[in-house]
Amino acid sequence: MAGSAGNHHVNSGLLILGLVVVLLGLAADRAQAQLQFGFYKGKCNATDVESTVRSVVWGKYQNDTTIVAALLRMQFHDCFVQGCDASILLDGPGSEKNAPPNLSVRGYDVIDAVKTALEAACKQVVSCADIIAMATRDAVSFANGGFYNVQTGRRDSASPAKNVALPAPNIPINQALSLFARKNLSPVDMVYLLGGHTVGVTHCAFYQSRLYNYQNTGRPDPAMNTTLVNTLKKTCPDPRTNGPTTAPANLDQNPASALVVDNSYHKQLLRGNGVLQVDQDLASRNFVTGLIVSNIAARTDFNAKFGQAMVNMGAVEVLTGQQGQIRKSCRAAN
Ligand code: HEM
Ligand SMILES: *[C@@H]1O[C@H](CO)[C@@H](O)[C@H](O)[C@H]1NC(C)=O
Ligand SMILES: *[C@@H]1O[C@H](CO)[C@@H](O)[C@H](O)[C@H]1NC(C)=O
Ligand SMILES: *[C@@H]1O[C@H](CO)[C@@H](O)[C@H](O)[C@H]1NC(C)=O
Ligand SMILES: *[C@@H]1O[C@H](CO)[C@@H](O)[C@H](O)[C@H]1NC(C)=O
Numbered sequence: 013m014a015g016s017a018g019n020h021h022v023n024s025g026l027l028i029l030g031l032v033v034v035l036l037g038l039a040a041d042r043a044q045a046q047l048q049f050g051f052y053k054g055k056c057n058a059t060d061v062e063s064t065v066r067s068v069v070w071g072k073y074q075n076d077t078t079i080v081a082a083l084l085r086m087q088f089h090d091c092f093v094q095g096c097d098a099s100i101l102l103d104g105p106g107s108e109k110n111a112p113p114n115l116s117v118r119g120y121d122v123i124d125a126v127k128t129a130l131e132a133a134c135k136q137v138v139s140c141a142d143i144i145a146m147a148t149r150d151a152v153s154f155a156n157g158g159f160y161n162v163q164t165g166r167r168d169s170a171s172p173a174k175n176v177a178l179p180a181p182n183i184p185i186n187q188a189l190s191l192f193a194r195k196n197l198s199p200v201d202m203v204y205l206l207g208g209h210t211v212g213v214t215h216c217a218f219y220q221s222r223l224y225n226y227q228n229t230g231r232p233d234p235a236m237n238t239t240l241v242n243t244l245k246k247t248c249p250d251p252r253t254n255g256p257t258t259a260p261a262n263l264d265q266n267p268a269s270a271l272v273v274d275n276s277y278h279k280q281l282l283r284g285n286g287v288l289q290v291d292q293d294l295a296s297r298n299f300v301t302g303l304i305v306s307n308i309a310a311r312t313d314f315n316a317k318f319g320q321a322m323v324n325m326g327a328v329e330v331l332t333g334q335q336g337q338i339r340k341s342c343r344a345a346n
Contacts, residue, residue: 047163047327052138059133062146068126069150077271080155081212082119083148088208088325090144092195094173095329098140101342102172120343122147127342140342141166145326152322155211157273160319162326167336170345181218182289185299195328197321203278203304204321206294207314210277211270213260216248219287224250235292237284240265244287261287275314278305 052061072079090100101123123143130138142164153159179191192202222233223245232241249255262270265285269276277291282305286292295305308314337346 046332047165047330049161049163051142051164056130056134056137059130061130061133061138064129064133065126065143065146066150068129069122069147070154072122072125073151073154077155078212079119079122080151080157080271080273081208083122083144083151084208085212086119086123087144087148087322088205089178090141091325091328092191093176093178094169095331096141096145096166096326097169097329097331097336098144098166098339098342099169099171099173101140101144102169102345103343122151123342131340136338136340139166139168139336139338141168141330143342149319149322152273152319155271155273158315158319160316160322163323165330165332166326167331167333168339168342168345169331170337179290181214182221185290185293185296185301188290189299189301195325197324197328199300200304201321201324203294203301203308204318205325206291207275207277207308207318207321209263209288209291210273210275212263214263214287215260216257219244219261219289220248220251222289223248225252233289233292235284235296236286240285240287263287263291273315273318275308275311278309281305282309 050062055061056064069079086100087096090096090098093099101120123140126143126147127138127140130143145162145164145166149160149162179188183191189199189202192199192205197205222236223241224232226233232238244261247258247261249257264270264277265280265287266276278295280286281291281295284292286295293299294301296302308317311317340346
């Protein structure tokens with residue numbers, strides 16, 4: 013009797029042990045399949061991956077402060093076309109790089125320089141998708157946008173994206189909201205993320221339709237500040253006259269803040285100084301985003317909130333664990 017009670021005890025002990033092992037296994041699987049902070053700690057010989065990225069990006073930033081805008085736009089495009097999987101970096105026909113609205117997607121040389129430095133320290137350990145996220149974070153911090161911790165553990169796609177459609181500059185706000193919602197990004201995330209337009213430039217073709225004959229009214233877009241209309245007309249001619257286009261326009265119309273990551277973009281929207289249709293529409297009280305814009309413009313914690321939104325965007329449709337690959341070169345699948 014005592015023996016069988018003992019056996020029973022041992023059996024239930026084993027059962028519990030088994031359960032614990034299974035649960036731990038599940039937890040490990042799950043941890044492996046998720047992004048995490050500091051994924052590369054101790055994984056690249058004696059090299060600290062994040063500080064290597066930072067020093068390469070710092071060198072590039074000192075030469076050219078516009079890499080902040082380049083990297084922000086790159087991360088957005090990467091994450092919104094087939095997930096944050098570095099598919100945007102692939103060369104060749106049919107790749108995202110060659111998709112029509114690719115004007116001003118730049119910064120590939122920054123990613124290549126980081127990749128070269130990391131491959132010299134540990135081969136095929138750090139993904140190109142993670143390099144985009146880390147390099148963008150560092151660039152943002154150099155531009156006074158604050159330092160946010162990024163999650164890592166992404167893997168790279170083995171093939172370019174099939175559907176490379178990017179949102180047009182005049183995408184209606186309701187469509188933008190549903191596009192972001194499909195990526196698990198909230199309206200608040202979206203309004204912070206459009207704040208990426210606090211740096212960088214846009215070209216005449218993307219806002220020309222607002223300056224002269226808006227929706228066939230023969231007048232500019234009434235939502236655009238008339239001072240801005242007149243300024244932009246100087247460098248962006250009436251499409252019906254075929255005049256020469258010259259300089260691109262800053263997306264953040266406060267010249268003192270055009271290279272700084274802050275809430276100046278949102279403040280400018282409240283004055284009718286959004287350059288793209290999507291920018292100005294964001295501030296419209298016809299949409300839930302209008303209140304969010306006013307709120308962000310009045311707050312003093314932009315950096316932390318923007319960083320959180322960037323982390324959220326960085327988690328869109330990622331490859332992790334054994335999915336995808338770690339590319340040797342960011343420009344080509346292995
Ligand atoms: C509905 C969403 C969005 C639309 C329709 C949109 C559209 C555009 C357009 C049309 C340009 C100008 C391209 C050119 O003139 O060459 C641009 C530039 C830019 N976008 Fe966006 N964008 C969106 C969201 C975002 C997000 C979420 C970010 C980053 C978090 C971002 C960051 C940038 C940056 C930094 C630039 C300037 C690039 C440079 O100066 O090199 N955009 N965007
Ligand atoms: C420095 O920046 C310019 C663009 O402003 C670029 O053409 C050049 O390649 C950069 N040099 C280095 C070493 O990155
Ligand atoms: C953008 O796409 C065009 C073809 O549509 C291509 O010729 C050009 O090189 C691409 N730009 C970049 C920066 O890859
Ligand atoms: C880094 O470590 C890997 C093993 O993880 C080894 O194969 C490689 O030779 C090391 N690289 C250098 C540059 O020491
Ligand atoms: C138009 O922009 C200027 C310059 O930022 C600003 O001073 C003015 O208040 C704006 N006008 C309106 C109606 O918001």
